[in-house]
Amino acid sequence: MSTLRDLDGSDLVLGVATASFQIEGATSADGRGPSIWDTLCRRPGAIKDGSDGSTACGSYDRVDEDLDLIRDLGVEAYRFSIAWPRVQPDGRGEANAAGLDHYERVVDGCLARGIVPLPTLYHWDLPQPLEDDGGWPARATAQRLADYAGIVARRLGDRVTWWSTLNEPWCSAFLGYAAGIHAPGRQEPAAAFAAAHHLLLGHALAAEAVRAAAPAASVGIVLNLAPVWPEEDAAREAADYVDAIQNRLWLDALVDGSYPAILPALHDPALVRDGDLAAIAGSAAWLGINYYTPFRIGPAGEGAGSERVQSPRAYPGAPSLRFLPREPVTEMGWEVDASGLEEVLLTTSRRAPGLPLMVTENGSAYADATRSADGSAEDDDRIAYLRDHLAATRRARDAGADVRAYIAWTLLDNFEWAEGYTKKFGLVEVEAGTLRRIPKASYRYYAGLAGRAKR
Numbered sequence: 001m002s003t004l005r006d007l008d009g010s011d012l013v014l015g016v017a018t019a020s021f022q023i024e025g026a027t028s029a030d031g032r033g034p035s036i037w038d039t040l041c042r043r044p045g046a047i048k049d050g051s052d053g054s055t056a057c058g059s060y061d062r063v064d065e066d067l068d069l070i071r072d073l074g075v076e077a078y079r080f081s082i083a084w085p086r087v088q089p090d091g092r093g094e095a096n097a098a099g100l101d102h103y104e105r106v107v108d109g110c111l112a113r114g115i116v117p118l119p120t121l122y123h124w125d126l127p128q129p130l131e132d133d134g135g136w137p138a139r140a141t142a143q144r145l146a147d148y149a150g151i152v153a154r155r156l157g158d159r160v161t162w163w164s165t166l167n168e169p170w171c172s173a174f175l176g177y178a179a180g181i182h183a184p185g186r187q188e189p190a191a192a193f194a195a196a197h198h199l200l201l202g203h204a205l206a207a208e209a210v211r212a213a214a215p216a217a218s219v220g221i222v223l224n225l226a227p228v229w230p231e232e233d234a235a236r237e238a239a240d241y242v243d244a245i246q247n248r249l250w251l252d253a254l255v256d257g258s259y260p261a262i263l264p265a266l267h268d269p270a271l272v273r274d275g276d277l278a279a280i281a282g283s284a285a286w287l288g289i290n291y292y293t294p295f296r297i298g299p300a301g302e303g304a305g306s307e308r309v310q311s312p313r314a315y316p317g318a319p320s321l322r323f324l325p326r327e328p329v330t331e332m333g334w335e336v337d338a339s340g341l342e343e344v345l346l347t348t349s350r351r352a353p354g355l356p357l358m359v360t361e362n363g364s365a366y367a368d369a370t371r372s373a374d375g376s377a378e379d380d381d382r383i384a385y386l387r388d389h390l391a392a393t394r395r396a397r398d399a400g401a402d403v404r405a406y407i408a409w410t411l412l413d414n415f416e417w418a419e420g421y422t423k424k425f426g427l428v429e430v431e432a433g434t435l436r437r438i439p440k441a442s443y444r445y446y447a448g449l450a451g452r453a454k455r
């Protein structure tokens with residue numbers, strides 16, 4: 001075990017996050033197999049700028065450079081994800097040694113620099129062969145995740161304490177299989193509910209597999225929870241339904257071993273078998289919360305918000321509704337309101353008593369048009385977002401929520417899923433073509449905070 005400061009809650013640990021497909025590139029290097037995102041990127045119209053992840057930030061070949069940036073930022077934790085198709089190119093069977101070697105370099109590189117590694121096992125890059133066999137709507141995929149988790153934990157479990165299984169399973173299930181905006185780009189509401197259940201089952205089995213390989217491991221899950229606010233009485237029912245799919249589905253299962261009554265698809269015994277919910281209940285040792293924006297819900301009518309997170313199609317079965325973000329919004333069209341983060345941390349800590357929380361992602365996309373004399377971005381808007389959300393996190397902590405860490409999204413401008421390279425969330429710009437890393441003003445601002453936090 002490392003001698004790094006543990007995330008024991010004595011102080012808020014600051015960190016920064018990335019995800020494999022968004023930064024690595026090198027999508028066919030060293031035996032990596034194809035993922036559902038490689039496939040979706042080839043579908044005309046699926047990615048806004050027609051781009052793909054084949055280059056991204058080139059981080060696969062820049063491990064030391066990126067880790068140096070994190071060390072110089074002065075934060076104590078790095079949340080990254082492990083690409084399943086690098087470890088098991090077919091999604092099953094023997095491990096690909098080169099894939100494991102890569103993540104060992106990342107973990108050892110963190111430890112050598114005094115950074116706590118926080119790996120996420122699944123940040124959306126499902127091996128394509130598993131999708132060909134049915135993907136998350138197929139029950140067997142849950143067991144495949146557990147097999148893969150066991151392989152990784154056997155290799156890295158002596159050096160990693162804090163693991164998370166899934167990133168934002170709501171996105172995998174409902175953007176992937178209902179809205180069809182994310183990979184695999186299917187629009188089959190029934191499949192989305194089956195995917196949701198199998199993701200949770202997979203999480204529970206994977207957590208067990210990690211603990212079997214690394215008994216000291218603390219295994220959590222990362223959810224994108226959001227406060228859901230009806231804008232008028234006529235939208236209450238719709239808001240309640242959105243809340244059920246966005247928040248309660250996951251928390252009820254993980255905390256109580258139940259699904260909301262309002263979601264009949266999750267009460268089908270052919271899908272949810274005896275013992276499943278008992279395995280899911282209590283399976284997370286901590287909860288990661290990714291927060292970007294609150295959801296304001298109005299009844300159906302003219303106008304809509306951003307398609308990305310705010311597509312009504314991602315809430316199959318909901319009464320007619322639309323998302324009504326208020327100004328100011330980021331480049332994603334997401335309303336900026338830090339009070340939503342405070343609310344979500346406080347309500348989740350009451351809903352899941354005893355479970356430590358981490359803000360595992362929070363950040364903002366801005367255009368970065370203002371430049372300083374040396375050409376680097378003067379991103380005051382991103383700095384304000386960071387400042388206000390960090391303050392909200394501290395308020396929630398002061399009010400009693402057991403929040404251990406605040407992890408900013410994200411280190412580098414990167415491949416932002418269906419938005420391609422058009423949306424920039426990074427503290428560091430990546431120059432097109434050269435892939436040169438150019439820190440923004442927000443990087444220097446965060447470094448100042450991180451320095452203070454440590455003193």
Ligand code: FCB
Binds near residue numbers: 167361409416
């Ligand atoms: C979250 C994802 C992350 C990034 C941010 C902006 O939903 O987990 O990969 O795309 O949104």
